[in-house]
Amino acid sequence: MLKLVGVKKRLGGQPVLQGVDLTIPPGKLTTIIGPSGEGKSVLLKHMIGLLQPDEGQVWVGEVDISRLHGQPLNEVRKRFAMLFQGAALFDSMTVFDNVAFPLREKLRMKVAEVAERVNGMLEQVGLAGMGHKFPAELSGGMRKRAGLARALVMRPEIVLFDEPTTGLDPLMAKSIHDLITSTQRTFGFTAVMVSHEIPEIFGISDYVAMLKRGRIVAMLPAAEFQRTTDPEIKEFISVGEPAAVSGVPANS
């Protein structure tokens, strides 16, 4: 369904992606990990056509979107939704209007139908009764939940998550992870997530891919990824795991 072939991208004269080959399994949650500044978010933006590769192809189903513009690209984008790092809620609108926005813009639904679907979605992400609030009145976790509700309200086939738990405390991060997995199972969409939350992501992801030096160096089922013998990957994922000595955090 989603496939990147030999994707190369330079930004500001610097090579960021240097030949990414990646196939995202449909209906599964795939997490992309890797050191900061390696281009994980850049990679995610290529998948939805927010950035176009200098070389290579990005296949969404049977369509190569790497050179698409305008209406043809918008047609493909209708299959997607994206949850941004900061949720990217429209700050001039209430939570309800934010979630209702794609419905009002893209579907000719009656007011009552919109209200029913939006309220249902808000309830599903734990924001029932919060529709009247503005994004500035919400906590970081609530903003992410509202962003998730807006992303899912159109029932997309593919959802991209760009570091959905950045800036949240561990408990809130866990609740967002739980929400992502539960909604992914409920709606059955293909999910691609960029995250630094190691080892938590191994518990929620079906597949894990690692981006390093502008390439995908490994793409394995989550359990297998944890058992890898590759020293480079081992070193990277072991930093986030609890230390062997009881009571001492690994990264303290």
Added chain:
Amino acid sequence: MSMVRYIGKPVVNSVREMGRMLMFLLSSFGWLSRPPLRVMQYIKQLHFIGYKSTFVVVLTAGFTGMVLALQGYYTLRKFGSEGLLGSAVALSMIRELGPVLAALMVTARAGSAMTAEIGIMRITEQIDALDTMAINPLQYLIAPKLLAGLIGVPLLVAIFDVVGIYGGYVVGVDLLGVNAGSYWNSIESAVEWKDVYGGILKSISFGLIVSWVCCYKGFYTRMSAEGLGTATTEAVVLSSVLILVWDYFLTSVLL
């Protein structure tokens, strides 16, 4: 060779920037005519650029007309022509001061706010969010602002002209004792249709300049707080300079 590069690089960059600005304008206008037509967006922007700028425009216009009458009166009195005060105020207002000062006020009040609003939307990925929802940001965000500038600024200029002329009347007639009849009569005999036409043409083009430059600078803000500050400053300075430069060229053609 390095000298050629030293001179050539900024020239090439400037030409590229101008090309990008032009493409931005043409694309935005292209989106104006395509469905869906978001009437509420247009009304909202017209309210913001037009209605909300009315107070500052009226205030500026009133005092501009008053000071113009004050200066004009003492100059004209030297030649015994105080009766021409009305025409001096009206022609200055309609031909030059109305369009230029109203546009500068709109730049300062609404233009800077437009750049900041669009810039923040860029930095917080709200514009990317529109893209991911298959909604063109040029159509949703920029086109209504361009149209509101084109319609709003000429209306504000009309208000500016009327208030300015009346401000001149208050000072000239009520304070300095110029005959009210000769004030209005000199306006009627001196102001021609081509003066009004020139003023309208200027105000439309200034409205376009303000909304175009301010939207462009906001849309291509660099992704930082400093970048947003720079973009807002650049938008105000570039709009103001372009208004004055374009005013000169338009005046030289219209006269």
